[in-house]
Amino acid sequence: MIEKALRGGRIYWSWVMLLLAMIALGFIFYVRQWSLGLGITGMGRDVSWGLYIANFTFLVGVAASAVMVVLPYYLHNFKTFGRITIFGEFLAVAAVTMSVLFIFVDLGQPARVFNIMLYPSPQSVLFWDMIVLNLYLVLNLIIGWRTLEAEQQEEAPPSWLKPLVFLSIPLAISIHTVTAFIYSGLGARPFWLTALLAPRFLASAFASGPALLIILCLIMRRVTKFDTGQEAIQKIALIVTYALSVHMFFFLVELFTVFYGGIPEHMHHFQYLFGAGGQPLLTISAWISLILTWTAFFILINPRTRRIEGTLIYALLAVIIAVWIEKGLSFVIPGFIPSPLGEIAVYAPTIPEILITKGVWSVGLLVLTILYKVAVSVKEDLSS
């Protein structure tokens, strides 16, 4: 089946070449980081996690959101998602690949990465995250690939696949919950120390991931003969609408507790993030995220603007960018500022850091392109 990824038109190959070039560029800078150390990034003693971990957090959410198509299709036999489920699963594969890579490029001693397995430490949330992420990656790859194979041979998927699908559903919830626990279990960081974090992560993930999935489906409809169908897209847009509303509600709940509760160490980080005294890059992007969220919300709750693809697409893009900021830079960086000793450190990603980040995204997009190409080719062959 994989050979289908080797046959494509001009657009396909130029896209693949572009990704390979971006990967090569990112790799060159990664080699530099490997030899010089993480000092070539914008991270420092006070802001010790940055763009890499921000992207990691966002992408785990995208991966988890596959459950929004998998669950209705497999548990409720919701046939409308029949053509789209495989793309949700393959999106999860690409997103987890990127998440794991972002953790890897963030390591100070990457050659020692297997120490996590050599000295298993169940009291560390990172240890559990490593386990659930890898398990989820393998499961989605097996489920997606085997289902597609069955479809190609025009037979029913093997019966052993069902238990794996059922396992992948709670696992999707768990990857993002465990990722939230990395942060929300730290007494040292009041900005992250909230029991609402895992639910907030899940809500924003179920908005941004499916939004990305719709965008990908619309792109596929343009560049291939494959169409997931209008109804599926509209149903997912509805899921995005509900998830976004819940996400906004959770955020307001968080703000209430922080500001009505009035504990200074909890308020400081929010004040720094949205206030005028903060770092311009951070404050401006935080406000952009907020504005995009509300814009998307108004487009989505109005059935007329949601049903027209021309306006829907803007809402979806707004959701993706808003959530990427909200649980990326706007989430990771303010956790470190002010520092435990009250220092207001400055963080801005450096050019090598940005290029390595783009390189990792390109690896993910390449994985996604190959998997989607194979899936679309199989479906095109069947319909012709």
Add this chain to the structure above:
Amino acid sequence: MNRRDFLKIACFSVAGLPARSTLDRFTGKALAKSTMIGQPKWAMVVDLKACLTKPGCRDCIDACHSIHNVPSFNNPKDEVKWIWTSPFKEVFPDQTYQFTSREVQARPVLVLCNHCDNPPCVKVCPTKATFKRDDGLVMMDYHRCIGCRYCMAACPYGARSFNWKDPRPFIKEIRQDFPTRTKGVVEKCSFCEERLAKGLNPACVEACTAKGLAFGDLNEPESQVRNMLTFKPSARRKAHLGTEPKVFYLP
């Protein structure tokens, strides 16, 4: 108690036993308990009044950083520090400052790793590269650390530094009797475990001529640190977090 109640209670207690100990292990409480009887429990006392008798003094900091091959980068981003001073107001953020003069608020207070009895850094480490010894010292294995910096996020005291670059070119004079570190690992104060093993006090305590620092065994009722803590009120940084710091401050 009838038979039914007895069985109920018995079942719940048996079921609760392993759950309790697992929960303790998970939350790190087991770490605090693991200190054995007969073992020392090392602690430090910082006498702020004595420390202030020599304004601008850096004896302890210089002593520590020179014997431990701590590099000096001279910029806050790459900085590595084991022991340093921070303004009083930031070290004890929970105190009242409304009526305190700026001068008092800005008074330098010595800070270092607290060697917590319930260390959050140890709990989060995915490779056990940072661990707590039976005598209470929180230690680093520089050869096992993968540089994920989860411990830095977990430490409420900002006590941990990361080697963002190769530190060796930035060490003023490399001491051969102590290892240098490599880029990409986390480091911090070790309470001078290499000196404790020889029966010596930590280098900072020895270097202090103002008698502002004391070090000793909390399990020893007659020790100097226990005496200092018995009759005077003392403070620990962010004690409300439940980390049980073992650096005590006398006002």
